[in-house]
Amino acid sequence: MISKEKDFQEFFPVWNKLTAGQQEQLEHAVRYEHAKKGTIIHNGSLDCVGVLLIHSGQLRAYMISEEGREITLFRLFERDLCLFSASCMMPNIQFDTIIETEKDTDFWLIPPNVYKSVMEASAALANYTNEILSSRFSDVMWLMEQIIWKSFDKRLAEFLIQESAIEKTNHLKITHEKIANHMGTAREVVTRMLRYFQNEGWIRLSRGTIELIHPEKLTALTEN
Amino acid sequence: MISKEKDFQEFFPVWNKLTAGQQEQLEHAVRYEHAKKGTIIHNGSLDCVGVLLIHSGQLRAYMISEEGREITLFRLFERDLCLFSASCMMPNIQFDTIIETEKDTDFWLIPPNVYKSVMEASAALANYTNEILSSRFSDVMWLMEQIIWKSFDKRLAEFLIQESAIEKTNHLKITHEKIANHMGTAREVVTRMLRYFQNEGWIRLSRGTIELIHPEKLTALTEN
Structure with missing residues (x-):
C-alpha cells in the first residue's frame, strides 16, 4: 500500500528546505482527494479551494468569454502544483481561470491560508512559487504569441x-x-x-x- | 538637492523588512541611471541588465514577431520595479520582452545576481517579487482576453x-x-x-x- 503521507513529503517541491514547524503545519492541513475526469475543481473568482499538488492525473486550466467560448491556457500533470485554484491568496492575480480534470486525478489539497502562511515565512517556498508562476506566465505568453502571430x-x-x-x-x-x-x-x-x-x-x-x-x-x- | 540614496531606501518596496546585511548588499551594488526617451534598455534574451526601480519616467514592455510586428504588453511608471530586464535570474521566464523608455527616465539599476541573492534569502522580497509577477501576469491575461474576445x-x-x-x-x-x-x-x-x-x-x-x-x-x- 502506498503511504500518502510519505509520498506528500517526496512530492512537495521544497520539503527539505522547510522548518519542522512549517512541515508540520502543511501535513496537518493537507487533504488527499480524488476527482473523476471532467470535474470542475475551481471556478474563477467564485471559489478558492486551495493549492493542488497532483499525485496522478491531468488538469486543464482555461478561461471563458462572456459568450461562453473557452480557451485552454495550460495543462498540469503529476507533481505539478496548481496555484490558480488558490488565487484568493494572491491578490494581484486579477483574472479568472477554471480548473478541470481531464483524467481521473488524485491530488493533495493545501488550504490557501496555510500555503500562504508558510510561503510568507519561507524564502524557499516563496522562490519556488515564483518559479511556478514564471512557468505559467511563459505558457500564456507562448499561447499569446501563437494567437497573435x-x-x-x-x-x-x-x-x-x-x-x-x-x-x-x-x-x-x-x-x-x-x-x-x-x-x-x-x-x-x-x-x-x-x-x-x-x-x-x-x-x-x-x-x-x-x-x-x-x-x-x-x-x-x-x-x- | 535630492539624496538619491535616501530616495532608494524609500522607493525600494520592502526595505524595512530586509536585514542590515541585505540592505548594504543592495546599496553597494545599485547604480543610478538616466535614459533618454526612446532608449532600448533591455532587448530580449540578448542581455540581462538587471532589475530597474523607476524614480521618474515611463517604460514600455513589448514583444516582437519574426516579421518585426510589435505589441505592447504593459507600461511601468514611477516606483514600479521592472523584473523582465533581469529575466536571466528567472530561468522559467521563457519569453523575450523588449523594454524601452517612452519618456526620459531616471532609475536605479540593481544587478541581477545581487537581486537574486537577496531574494533567495529574504522571504519578504521573494513574496514581493511574486506580487509583481502576478500583476504583470494579470496585465498580459487582460491583453489576451482583449485580443481573443x-x-x-x-x-x-x-x-x-x-x-x-x-x-x-x-x-x-x-x-x-x-x-x-x-x-x-x-x-x-x-x-x-x-x-x-x-x-x-x-x-x-x-x-x-x-x-x-x-x-x-x-x-x-x-x-x-
Whole structure:
C-alpha cells in the first residue's frame, strides 16, 4: 500500500528546505482527494479551494468569454502544483481561470491560508512559487504569441501533435467541439481545417476520432 | 538637492523588512541611471541588465514577431520595479520582452545576481517579487482576453482613453504607426478605424495628433 503521507513529503517541491514547524503545519492541513475526469475543481473568482499538488492525473486550466467560448491556457500533470485554484491568496492575480480534470486525478489539497502562511515565512517556498508562476506566465505568453502571430493551420497542427504526445497515441479520441474549446475558436473553423488536413492525406477523420497518419507533415507545417 | 540614496531606501518596496546585511548588499551594488526617451534598455534574451526601480519616467514592455510586428504588453511608471530586464535570474521566464523608455527616465539599476541573492534569502522580497509577477501576469491575461474576445474598435477606443489618462490630455501626439505597434496590428487597420471614429465625430485627426472630442463616446463603446 502506498503511504500518502510519505509520498506528500517526496512530492512537495521544497520539503527539505522547510522548518519542522512549517512541515508540520502543511501535513496537518493537507487533504488527499480524488476527482473523476471532467470535474470542475475551481471556478474563477467564485471559489478558492486551495493549492493542488497532483499525485496522478491531468488538469486543464482555461478561461471563458462572456459568450461562453473557452480557451485552454495550460495543462498540469503529476507533481505539478496548481496555484490558480488558490488565487484568493494572491491578490494581484486579477483574472479568472477554471480548473478541470481531464483524467481521473488524485491530488493533495493545501488550504490557501496555510500555503500562504508558510510561503510568507519561507524564502524557499516563496522562490519556488515564483518559479511556478514564471512557468505559467511563459505558457500564456507562448499561447499569446501563437494567437497573435501564427495562422490557425499551424496552431491546429501544433495542437494535434501536442495532444498525441500527451496521450501517447496517434488515434486521438476528441471531438471538434472540444478542440474548439481548447483553442478559443468555433467548431466550424476546426472542422474546416481538419478536413483540409484530411484532404492533404495527413490525418483520417472518423466519428469522434482523429488519426494522425503523417504526423511529420503536421510537424513540418508548424516549423514553416 | 535630492539624496538619491535616501530616495532608494524609500522607493525600494520592502526595505524595512530586509536585514542590515541585505540592505548594504543592495546599496553597494545599485547604480543610478538616466535614459533618454526612446532608449532600448533591455532587448530580449540578448542581455540581462538587471532589475530597474523607476524614480521618474515611463517604460514600455513589448514583444516582437519574426516579421518585426510589435505589441505592447504593459507600461511601468514611477516606483514600479521592472523584473523582465533581469529575466536571466528567472530561468522559467521563457519569453523575450523588449523594454524601452517612452519618456526620459531616471532609475536605479540593481544587478541581477545581487537581486537574486537577496531574494533567495529574504522571504519578504521573494513574496514581493511574486506580487509583481502576478500583476504583470494579470496585465498580459487582460491583453489576451482583449485580443481573443474583443473586436478591434473596442480595443482601439480603450487604448485612446488609456493613453489620454497617462498623458493627462485629450490631444494625443502619436502616429498611427505607433498605435499599430502598441496593438500588434498593421498601420492601415489603425488608420481605417480612426477615420471611422472621426466620421462618427468622436475624434479629430490632424498631422501627428489625435484629439478626443467626445471621450465619453469612446468609453461607451468599450462598455458595450
